[in-house]
Amino acid sequence: MLLTTDTIWAILKDTIDDTTANRLVWECLGYRYDEATGKWDSSQVAAEWREEYPEPPDFIASRPATVKLTRSIPKENKQLLKEELGFEGYKVGELVPRLTRRATIANWLLSHRKEQGL
Template identity: 80%
Template sequence: MMPDLPPLTTDTIWAILNDAIDDHTANQLVWYALGYRFDAATAQWDASGVEPDWREAYPEPPDFIESRPATVKLTRSIPKENKQLLKEQLGFTGYKVGELVPRLTRRATMANWLLSYLQLNPISHV
């Protein structure tokens, strides 16, 4: 667990969806689940625990709010059977038309990916 990160629970995922957790913390939760670790001693990211395709594309963790390509990659990495977890498990119906801005839709992608991560790693807690 990275210091100061909230536990990866459905409450935390709702907080990402409801914009109650800042973008940096939401990013950190995904980074940690992907395997990125920050080495405070060297002030550098350690990507040795990151899947090779992610590590090659992003040797340092990407800002999923700012990077559309990184968010697209995140979306594509969600198994097909888990694509609708926000709706199926949380009852999330999406944002209203006026709220459909890239920042919020990318946060929803991050939330869905984290929910899928929880589904695939039930004993793992970020």
């Protein structure tokens, strides 16, 4: 799946399943699934991720992994959801961990896209 603005919106609107949202981040971090062995290859993953998460974490289910993801977004990219997409955030009744973690994924992907010049 391509890292398009429509894809980012689909993550925010919860129209892409959690596994796909996670896989987009895993791919960007360098995790690769080896069909032959049935295992994850983390040899391309930065050491600060690989040491803590030898297999890709579920960012929607794991608060610690999401916190690490948030902290890895450069300060100048923290507001990309608002600046690039005009995303105003979720309504008070929608503020559940699952959706806020999806917003973190979306912002991280926007940051990654910007940092990589994609």
